[in-house]
Amino acid sequence: MFxxxxxxxxxxxxxxxxSRFLKEADEKGISTVSSQHIAExxxxxxxxxxxxxxYFGEFGTRGVGYNPRELYNYIMKILGLDxxxxxxxxxxGHLGTALSQxxxxxxxxxxxxxxxxxxxxxxGKKLNNVEIFHINDLKTKAxxxxxxxxxxxxxxxxxxxxxNQMVEAGIRGIINFAPVNVTVPENVVLRxxxxxxxxxxxxxxxxxxx
Amino acid sequence: MFxxxxxxxxxxxxxxxxSRFLKEADEKGISTVSSQHIAExxxxxxxxxxxxxxYFGEFGTRGVGYNPRELYNYIMKILGLDxxxxxxxxxxGHLGTALSQxxxxxxxxxxxxxxxxxxxxxxGKKLNNVEIFHINDLKTKAxxxxxxxxxxxxxxxxxxxxxNQMVEAGIRGIINFAPVNVTVPENVVLRxxxxxxxxxxxxxxxxxxx
Numbered sequence: 274m275f276x277x278x279x280x281x282x283x284x285x286x287x288x289x290x291x292s293r294f295l296k297e298a299d300e301k302g303i304s305t306v307s308s309q310h311i312a313e314x315x316x317x318x319x320x321x322x323x324x325x326x327x328y329f330g331e332f333g334t335r336g337v338g339y340n341p342r343e344l345y346n347y348i349m350k351i352l353g354l355d356x357x358x359x360x361x362x363x364x365x366g367h368l369g370t371a372l373s374q375x376x377x378x379x380x381x382x383x384x385x386x387x388x389x390x391x392x393x394x395x396x397g398k399k400l401n402n403v404e405i406f407h408i409n410d411l412k413t414k415a416x417x418x419x420x421x422x423x424x425x426x427x428x429x430x431x432x433x434x435x436x437n438q439m440v441e442a443g444i445r446g447i448i449n450f451a452p453v454n455v456t457v458p459e460n461v462v463l464r465x466x467x468x469x470x471x472x473x474x475x476x477x478x479x480x481x482x483x
Numbered sequence: 484m485f486x487x488x489x490x491x492x493x494x495x496x497x498x499x500x501x502s503r504f505l506k507e508a509d510e511k512g513i514s515t516v517s518s519q520h521i522a523e524x525x526x527x528x529x530x531x532x533x534x535x536x537x538y539f540g541e542f543g544t545r546g547v548g549y550n551p552r553e554l555y556n557y558i559m560k561i562l563g564l565d566x567x568x569x570x571x572x573x574x575x576g577h578l579g580t581a582l583s584q585x586x587x588x589x590x591x592x593x594x595x596x597x598x599x600x601x602x603x604x605x606x607g608k609k610l611n612n613v614e615i616f617h618i619n620d621l622k623t624k625a626x627x628x629x630x631x632x633x634x635x636x637x638x639x640x641x642x643x644x645x646x647n648q649m650v651e652a653g654i655r656g657i658i659n660f661a662p663v664n665v666t667v668p669e670n671v672v673l674r675x676x677x678x679x680x681x682x683x684x685x686x687x688x689x690x691x692x693x
Contacts, residue, residue, distance in 0.1 A: 281491070281493060282492075282493050282684065283491060283492050283493055285680075285683065285684055285687050286677075286680055286684075289677065289679075289680040289683050350690070351687070351690075352683050352686060352687050352690065353683075353686030353687055353688075353689055353690020354683065354686060354690075355690075356690075358682070358686060360682070366581065367577045367578070367580040367581035367584065368577070368578070368581035370577040371576065371577035371578035371581055371636075372678065374577065375662065375678055375679075376639065376662055377662035377677065377678060377679040378678070378679050378682070380679070381679045381682070381683065383679060383682050421689070422682060422685055422686075422689075424682075426581075429586065445689055446682075446685035446686065446688070446689050447685075448681050448682065448685065452585065452586055452587035462684075462685050462688045462689055464681060464684050464685060466676075466681055467496075467499065467587065468582065468585055468587060468588070469499075469585075469587040469588050469590070469591045469593060470495075470496055470499040471658050471674060471676055472568070472570070472588070472591070472593050472632060472634075472656075472658065473495060473499050473562050473563075473564065473591065474492065474495055474496075474672075474674050475632055475656035475657075475658065475672050475674060476562060476563030476564060476568060476632075476656065477495050477561065477562050477563050478563075478656070478672045479563055479631070479632075479655055479656050479672055480560070480561075480562065480563020480564075480565075480566075
C-alpha cells in the first residue's frame, strides 16, 4: 500500500476545523480570507494555520489571502473527503445506536449503510432507518454494499474477533471505540477512540500539582 | 487561573498509552524498562518516547532505563490522575447511556456520580446504578456531589445552554460530544469530541488522490 507521508494527527484535526470555517465563509459569499481569519475562527494562531497548510504545498497569495472555496476543496481532497465513504457500525447497543443517529457524519460524506450485531433479537430490525444484519453476513454485505470503513462499538472482549472479520471482509479503515488494544494488518488503518483519555486532556490542564 | 505550559495534544495522548504499559510492566514485577520497550508496546519510536518525556524533565538512568512504577506515578501526576475525579454526564439518551456503562473511566480514576436530563420520564430513574437528576437541580447537586468534570451528550441545539449551566454550577472541565461549536469562559477547559473528524483521520490515510 502506498503510504502517505506522516503529518501530525493534530494537523489533520485542525484541517477539519479549517474546512468547516472555509465552507461557511464561502456560503456567505466571502471571496478572500487571511490566515488570521481562519485562526480566529478556529482558536489557533495564524502561524499554526500557515504551518499546517505548508505541509501540503503553496496556498493563497502573499498579502492577499486565500479563496475560501478553493482552499476548502483542496483541504477536502487532502482529507480524502472529495468522495463519499460507505460506513458500517458494529454493535447495535447504546453506543452503536447513538452513532447511527449522529448527524455530523453525512454532512462530511460518511454514509452509514448498515449495522452488524450477533443478537437474533436485533437482526432484521432497523435503527434510524439503517438495517441491522447478522455479523455472519458481513462478507456478503460488505461486497454488496461496498463497505469501506467500520466503526466498532462492541464490548471489549468481542472487539478483536469482530475486527478480524472486518479485515477479512476487506474493510480498510477501522475506528475502535472498545476500551481494548487490538491489532490489524499493516494495510489496514486503525484508530482507537479512548473515551477515558479524552477526560485526561482535561485533567492535564486542571490537575493541581503544578 | 494558573496555566500550564502548552504541550502537544498528541503527547498527552501518548503519555496515557505509556502509563497503561508501565502499569502492566510494574504488575508483572519488571523493574526496568527502556524507551525501546515503551515504544514497541505503544507503537511509536523510541525517540518519540524520549521527546515526550523530556517535556517534563529528566527521567531514568542513561543506559539503564526507567523504573516502571516511578515513571507511571510521575506520568499519572502529570496527567492530573493522582487523584479521583467526580464526573457527571449530561443527557440520558443512547450516548449518555453508553458513556455511563463505559468500563474504562473508573479504571483511570473517573467516577461517574450522576446523570442530568430534562425529561421527566427519565429523572429519578437509574442508569447502571447512576441516578438521573433534573438539569434544574444541577447547581445543588454539583455542590453536594462535588462534580468537577462534565460530559455533554445532549442534542446539538441544547449544548450551549447546558454548558452555560455547567459553567455556572462551577464545573471546570467539559467534554462536548454534541456536533456543534460552543464557547466557555477562559477559566474552563473545553474539549470537543468530533466523531466525524475521527473518521477523517482514516480517510486522510485511505484517500486515493495522492
